[in-house]
Amino acid sequence: MKLIRVENYEEMSSKAAQLVEQQIRDNPRSVLGLATGSTPLGLYEKLIEGVRERGISYRDVQTFNLDEYRGLSGEHSNSYRHFMNDKLFQSIDIQLKNTYVPNGKALPVEEECRRYEALIDELGPPHLQILGMGTNGHIGFNEPGTPETSRTHCVKLEQSTRNSNARFFSDRDEVPTHAITMGIESILKSEKVLLLASGKKKAQAVKRFLEGRVSKDFPASFLWKHSDVTLIVDREAYGLVKAEEE
Numbered sequence: 001m002k003l004i005r006v007e008n009y010e011e012m013s014s015k016a017a018q019l020v021e022q023q024i025r026d027n028p029r030s031v032l033g034l035a036t037g038s039t040p041l042g043l044y045e046k047l048i049e050g051v052r053e054r055g056i057s058y059r060d061v062q063t064f065n066l067d068e069y070r071g072l073s074g075e076h077s078n079s080y081r082h083f084m085n086d087k088l089f090q091s092i093d094i095q096l097k098n099t100y101v102p103n104g105k106a107l108p109v110e111e112e113c114r115r116y117e118a119l120i121d122e123l124g125p126p127h128l129q130i131l132g133m134g135t136n137g138h139i140g141f142n143e144p145g146t147p148e149t150s151r152t153h154c155v156k157l158e159q160s161t162r163n164s165n166a167r168f169f170s171d172r173d174e175v176p177t178h179a180i181t182m183g184i185e186s187i188l189k190s191e192k193v194l195l196l197a198s199g200k201k202k203a204q205a206v207k208r209f210l211e212g213r214v215s216k217d218f219p220a221s222f223l224w225k226h227s228d229v230t231l232i233v234d235r236e237a238y239g240l241v242k243a244e245e246e
């Protein structure tokens with residue numbers, strides 16, 4: 001695992017954008033694995049800047065998103081499809097038909113999960129997978145307890161995850177109870193993984209991750225089984241590790 005320590009969110013986002021843009025320069029037909037949440041927002045802003053100012057093109061890039069809320073259509077303002085269109089896709093030259101997000105409305109859900117995983121196998125797997133880490137160590141929506149062999153599946157969200165994500169909804173009860181997510185095995189198929197963590201809220205999770213003990217109770221720890229993971233962490237998120245070092 002490669003650890004890159006930076007000062008703050010801004011620097012984390014710039015560093016991550018450099019790595020993503022390097023991937024696109026090396027292979028303009030790259031497949032990217034994308035995440036939602038607050039963590040990658042700054043990165044997406046930098047990628048938009050990269051199209052305008054650094055001549056980066058996403059014309060031939062394909063993307064797979066990690067997850068989607070169950071029951072929300074792509075038009076719903078809180079769906080991850082909407083988030084991606086709004087925060088990134090509409091501002092870069094990517095072809096929307098090359099961007100994949102699970103369909104939260106599709107029934108039966110098991111069929112949608114199989115379809116999504118098959119697409120990852122057919123068109124991917126991603127050359128570079130971007131990941132944020134949940135405060136409980138979740139990646140995608142793989143909550144503690146998710147087995148290593150999991151592929152795209154439907155999950156019941158933990159109350160802590162629903163609470164963390166409630167800020168995006170007008171009412172706490174509106175946060176969906178279930179989601180579709182790529183599994184641990186699906187994520188580990190990617191060639192490279194870029195894990196991002198910023199802010200005090202993530203300090204405990206970063207500390208636990210860096211202990212390097214692989215456990216089902218902390219899904220991000222499965223990344224220790226991958227041979228090419230880069231963690232970019234800012235000062236606050238690294239705070240508890242640093243405190244121990246001193």
Ligand SMILES: N[C@@H]1[C@@H](O)[C@H](O)[C@@H](COP(=O)(O)O)O[C@@H]1O
Nearest residue numbers: 035036037038039132133134140
């Ligand atoms: N499903 C998403 C994940 O894809 C995201 O990476 C993570 C971290 O969120 P944030 O970046 O807002 O802390 O949790 C959310 O629940």
